[in-house]
Amino acid sequence: MSTPAHDPLTDPHPGPLPDPLPDPLSRERSHLAESRAALRAMREDVESLDISDVTANWVNAEVLARQMEERIKALADLSDTPLFFGRLDYLHAPGADQAEGAYGERFYIGRRHVHDHDGDPMVIDWRAPVSQPFYRASKKDPMDVALRRRFGYTRGDITAYEDEHLSDPAEAARTSKLLQQEIERPRVGPMRDIVATIQPEQDEIVRSGLGGTVCVQGGPGTGKTAVGLHRVAYLLYAHRERLARTGTLVIGPNRSFLHYIEQVLPALGELAVQQATVDDLVARDVDIRGTDDAPAAVVKGDARMAEVLRRAVYAHVTPPTEPVVVVRGSRRWRVPAYELEDIVRELLDRGIRYGAAREALPQRIAHAVLVQMERAGEAPDDRVQDSVARNAAVKAAVKQVWPPVDPAKLVLRLLTDADFLAEHAAGILDEDEQKTILWAKPVRGVKAARWSAADAVLIDETTDLVQRTHSLGHVVLDEAQDLSPMQYRAVGRRCTTGSATVLGDLAQGTTPWATRSWAEALSHLGKTDGVIEELTAGFRVPTDVITYASRLLPHIAPGLTPVASVRENPGFFALRPVTDTAEVVAACEELLRNEGSTGLIAADARVPELAAALTAAGIGHLAPGEETTAETRLTLVPASLAKGLEYDYVVLDEPQAVVDGEPDERTGLRRLYVALTRAVSGLIVTHTAPLPTQLT
Secondary structure, eight states: OOOOOOOTTTOSSOOSOOOSSSOHHHHHHHHHHHHHHHHHHHHHHHHTOOOTTSOSSHHHHHHHHHHHHHHHHHTOOOTTSOSEEEEEEESSOOOGGGSSOOSTTEEEEESSOEEOTTSOEEEEETTSGGGHHHHHOOSSOOTTEEEEEEEEEETTEEEEEEEEOTTOTTSOOOOOHHHHHHHHSOOOSSOOOOTTTOOHHHHHHHTOOTTSOEEEEEOTTSOHHHHHHHHHHHHHHHTHHHHHHHOEEEEESSHHHHHHHTTHHHHTTOOOOEEEEHHHHHOSSSOBOOOOOHHHHHHHTSTHHHHHHHHHHHTTOOOOOSOEEEEETTEEEEEOHHHHHHHHHHHHHHTOOHHHHHHHHHHHHHHHHHHHHHHTTOOOOHHHHHHHHTOHHHHHHHHHHSOOOOHHHHHHHHHHOHHHHHHHHTTTSOHHHHHHHSOSSOOSOTTTSOBOHHHHHHHHHHHHHHSOOOOOSEEEEOSGGGOOHHHHHHHHHTTTTSEEEEEEOGGGOOSTTOOSOHHHHHHHHTOTTOEEEEEOEESSSOHHHHHHHGGGHHHHSTTOOOOEEOOSSOOEEEEEEOSSHHHHHHHHHHHHTSSSOEEEEEOGGGHHHHHHHHHHTTOOOBOTTSOOOSSOOEEEEEGGGOTTOOEEEEEEEOHHHHHHTSSSHHHHHHHHHHHHTOEEEEEEEEESSOOOGGGO
């Protein structure tokens, strides 16, 4: 689609600069070609730099070489990705202090900054302040923009454009067709960025400051994951030096999900963001090889376990009963037991980490000795204090009073020693809860133990009690509604001095310990001052599909605002009774005739049978997280792994089996809600058993 360009030479409305060529589309294609050439030149400039003589040592040389390599990667020109997607023509030239640079009064908005050989910008980074009106300007508030132009692309080439004359009172506001087309464009491969389609309410979250934590409640298709990733990209742009020092981290629910989103930030030129699951973070010293039943996992994930662990750790501290006698030369220096007890009590009262206090204790004892030396007329210095702290008598006293604690061994003892657990869980966990988490069989040692994911979180909590966890500058936590309170604490430890972006949907909580409220989640995270935002406009799920899925909301998350699809295309939706798997396969074949990706989502227990049926029919299929290709566009998805993924078309097999596959009905209905909302263009629900009554 295209509309006539606004040209001030013939149009009385002021604002945009005159265009030197008569054909607007050719003119924009020419600017695209010149911008790509400029980007190549920027990359070649970096590649040609000789750094052999600019560093003092090999360590600095390695660091600089790695930085240059990352810079070269960040300047890559993705041929099928538009270098710029929009243009702003201002009525007045923005102030130099607000712009990344000016190209007259016209700014091309793209994924990264591109400048010519003179340093003049040809494409402005979407994160720059001067780009903000591209997302927020409207007819009611044009923000000094005369013209906003959107571009349509086919395989990286400009094929259409669309203009809005925001400051022209004679032009009525209208929905952008190109914007709708971009939102509804078929999905093949990993998740792509939404930088060309960010909406005003999303942009406010993306550009919120680094200092505050933001929690985004968003139903299916509201773009919460993309908003979180773009917020990281924006923060790296606005606070690059600070975050380069402190680091950023994106936490997802599983590896399939992380693989699905991993290309979004590199497409925006950001390569330095780590990605991990919660299990990756906490399983530093143990292998997760076991599983818990739901009751045990619920108790282990309860925030009360933090106090049980704290008690167990600090119970190792034994009040001193004997003095410490330090022999130096012919002199003996005696620190009495009551003075040692005062030192120990003061360290406990300060509430510092167990390990830090243990390291401080010999220095405090040595200081007490030095005070006696000074009273005796000696003049000891710091070297003498360090020597006393290393004295065998002092070391022996510290080992007796404040012994080292191995976090994994302590947790193992709690889970296998009923008396030890009862001692430290008294008044916190009742007898039934204690029995629930005790292991039935004894274990030889830490390495032989079959640790569960919940056990690893307990070990991580204990490790933090002993030694402070390193804090990052910013953490994005996606699909947060499925975390236990103890898992929230584990994430919160990674951003105690930084901030967080928490993303999730209470209606999609599919664990027995799923989050009940975001205020409670933020409390466990240690971010009680976090701001809660809600996204309710749906851009991904078609109207007919989200309307059907929303029938479940009163049963799984009463009080949540249903998602309202803003898409003009209602999408394809069908309920289809079937008699066998052959008809399910036929539904997949039907949807594969369309362009884009197709997902077959089924209860985990039915996946092997469906996989065999697809293979027998000669239909190739992938596992979640594997990248689709032109030849293989069908993914067979266990319902337990569907969260966060999206496909152009979905066949949902046997809804009642999805519900029955979970430990309780509410969790099953939430899992079904997730599965129902993975489609971007169309959904076929196949079933032999009756549908859940909540849908009918």
